[in-house]
Amino acid sequence: MVKLGHITLPEFPLLLAPMEDVSDPPFRVVCKANGADLLYTEFISSEGLVGDSAKCRRKLDIFDEERPAGVQIFGGDEGRMAQAAQIVDLTQPDFLDINFGCPVKGIVSQGAGSGVLKDIQLMERLTTACVKATSLPVTVKTRLGWDDDTKNIETVAEMLQDAGIKALTIHGRTRCQMYKGEADWSLIAKVKNNPRIQIPIFGNGDIDSPQKALEYKNRYGIDGIMIGRAAIGYPWIFREIRHFLQTGEELAAPTLAERITVCKQHLDKSLQWRGGHAGIYSMRRHYFTYLKALPGIKEYRNKLVTLTDPDEIKSVLDDILRAYEGFEMEKAPIQLINYHENCPI
Template identity: 65%
Template sequence: MIKIGNIELPDFPLLLAPMEDVSDPPFRRLCKMHGADLMYSEFISSEGLIRDAMKSRQKLDIFDYERPVGIQIFGGDEEAMALSAKIVETVEPDLVDINFGCPVKKVVCKGAGAGVLKDIDLMIRLTKAVVNSTHLPVTVKTRLGWDNNSINIMEVAERLQETGIKALTIHARTRAQMYKGEADWSYISKVKNNPNIEIPIFGNGDVNSPEKALEYKQKYDCDGIMIGRGAIGYPWIFNEVKHFFKTGENLAKPTIAERLEAVRQHAKWSAEWKGEKLGLIEMRQHYGNYFRGIPHFKEFRVKFLEVFTLAEMDEVIAETEQFYEEFSF
């Protein structure tokens, strides 16, 4: 059993990464159904929360069926981070996570996300401000360092632990790498095998198959794996990984009918959460991901993109299902 504060997780838990415009409640619900053990919200600007920005506030929505769930915040100002943690407390998540890993320019330019990797003393002050302002367990997600010349994750992990955080997730790339190149998990192993480290260490980066998950589990000694891009359009990955861990065998890939049912559920929950029109417009980014690698989906994708009601969605799903029932590949 892995513990984060009072949160009890199974041995070697699988975590859903916080992903902007992806890890919203409808998507988290699907991932929970398919085996995710702990999930995080999209990252939320501390400044946005404080000035009551609607988009930031909506990202605070969590539901009991997805627990345990953490809300992730980012920012570069100690007072704003402390106050935003207090605001997060009001919706009663299971934990608060701090983002020190987002490499996107608009975040980094504000001295937040991976921008903090240039100033470790600031990272520690920001973390202390959050830890001291909330009764919830605090966790951190970060990267190896700013670039290959400043990989400092071993020192950072020890100093973050001293602030009182309860777990650390390491994306095994530098900020300079963005999402390119290969993640170097050897640093995760070095952190985990440091005798001074007592908190759970979770690894993140490049896990997109059960085989790779098992390889990294055995090779790098981490306490669990966080899956991000590997789950986009493929929430089944969590149960596939767990099954492979237990049996050494692969589960059958989801059928066309199962993919369509996932789209139906995702769309229905998105419409319930954001309203039918907006919910279905925001679904548009997901259709292609659910059918990645499936032949002849292009013409149906166009039809999905023209859907504005759940009734229209059901019609397109039925038409798609009928086509693939008659089509052999």
């Protein structure tokens, strides 16, 4: 078992990464149902929370069936981060996570996200302010460093642990790398193997298959892995990894019936959380990935992204199931694309 404050997780937990415009409650529920052990909200601006932004406040929503789930915040001002932590505390998630990893220019220019990697004393102050301001377990997600000359994650990990965090997730790239090249997990392993480090260390970056998950588990000895882009449109990645870790056997690809069922569940949750028009609109980006690899699917997909009535959308999904009866779904290679310019994974 892995302990995160008062939270008990299974051995080698699988975490769903906080992804802007993706990791909303409907998507998180779908991933939880398919094997994700720990979930995070989209990242939330501390300035927005303190300023009572409706958009930021809405991101605090967590469904009961998601838990354990945490709220991730970002910012570069100690006072604002402490206030934001207090606001989060009142909503009673299971933990609070601090984003020191987002490489996007608009966030970095605010002295937040991975911008804080240029000033680790500020990182320490921000973390301490949050730990003191909340009764929740505080965790951090960050990167190896700002650039190749400042890969200071070993020092940072000790400092953050001393500041009181309960777990650390490390993305195996620097800020300057953005999402280019392969993630380097060797430094993540050094952090994990540091005898001073007593908190769980989770690895993140480029996990796109059960085989790679097992390989990295064995090679780097981390306590668990965080999965981001590989889960978009394919929440089954979690159950496939768990099954492979336990048995060494590869699960068959989800059937078309499973895909349609999950797509409907995702739609229902989206309607429940966002409301009619917004819930329908937010689902349009997901149809492509749910129905990927079906030959001649474009005509149906064009209908799905233009219809505005939930019953009509579900009717088209039923039509797809009938039209492709007997079609054997195969696993398509997962492409780790930069899904969004504000992607904070």
